[in-house]
Amino acid sequence: MADSNLRDRNGLTEQEFLRRYDAGIYERPSVTVDMLIFTVFDKEQDNYRKLPEKALQLLLIKRGEHPFLGQWALPGGFVSVHEGLEQAAQRELLSEANIGNLYMEQLFTWGDVDRDPRTRVISTSYMALVDRTALDVKAGDDAADACWFEVDCRLVQEKKTMLADGYELERLIRVSLVHETESLGATVKVTTSYVGRTKRVSREIVESEGLAFDHAKLIEYAIERLRNKIEYTDIAFHLMPPLFTLSELQQVYEVILGKELLAAAFRRKIAPLVTETNEYTKDAGHRPSKLYRFNPHWGSLE
Incomplete structure (x- = not known):
């Protein structure tokens, strides 16, 4: 507990400082949450004697409002002033896809300045693995539709460049998503620089077809994390x-x-x-x- 008698350079106690504090001193960005809900599902097949092939699937929401009207996005939305990040994630998932009380792991915070055309938006992404047969997915709120897309993420090109005190690795990753006759895709450039003991990673969307915002980057990163975690966790x-x-x-x-x-x-x-x-x-x-x-x-x- 802070000492209530301590005074700052202006002679104010903490209580006096807080009473006078102007929250409008700094511009305040909006905060959102985005959820990556993965499942593995059996593909349909004609030969019942063979073990069914499985596919990795990701839940996407078709946007019913601007911006990116008619494009597909991760379920998510804005965080209100009076709720925590995970509370917002659970609320948005329930309102947009009819999924409630799901355990999700926080993945990453995305803060590029121009990632949302409406305003300055910082987003935290969450990931969950689920059995989709136990869920009753329905579109709601501002979503026009909610569907499971078969997702594939593959390395298509890799280039290594030597630097004066390290090297840079540039990888092009192709993200493909398919649901019945609907096909979406994006190419994400992942650049990793190793200089001395410092490692820096940046992501850039080279091209995107049908995916809203910068969600191709969020999907590529989540699959990379998922592949790493499956190697050493349950x-x-x-x-x-x-x-x-x-x-x-x-x-x-x-x-x-x-x-x-x-x-x-x-x-x-x-x-x-x-x-x-x-x-x-x-x-x-x-x-x-x-x-x-x-x-x-x-x-x-x-």
Whole structure:
């Protein structure tokens, strides 16, 4: 607790200073929240004997108002003076997509000066992994529609430039999103400079088709974080049912990482995270496979 008798250079106590404080001294930017809600879902297929292919999907909202009317954006909105960031995120997600009480992880704060044509806006992005079958997504508020888009994020070009005291790595990342006949896309340039012990990363949208604001950057960054986290945390299990096969779990890892994994190496790696059960799959057309469940105590085994 502050000492109420301390006085500043103008002879004011803290109480006196606060009574006289003019909040209009500084211009105040608007604050928003943007949510990246990911899921992994089975693709439709004709051959019921094959294990269904899975796809990484992202929830997007079709804007029903200016700016970017008719374009797709992440669910989100403005933070009021009387609520916290996470409160605003939960409120906006409920009002725009009918999703409530979701655990979300704060990712990053975006503050480029010209990122919103309306006014100076600083935004904090949040990420969640969900089982979409448990959600009843509906567009609301200022949203014209709400849909799950299959999302893919791939490196298309990489260039390394040597500097006097380090080097710079420039990568072009292609973000593609598809929902039925609707296709969106963007190319994000990610520049990482290594000078001495200092690492700096910047992102720039080279081109964007159908995505509002700077949301292509938010999507690319979230997928990068998701791919890093899946390697050392149990985040993938947010997408799994209570019982699952190791093949299904491997598919989820492959879809998020964007690459195929060797089955034997994968099973060794995730062994501490799963517990074998005495149950088997009973799907018609498939050979029975052993079912596993998540081991919540895996961290204590290290």
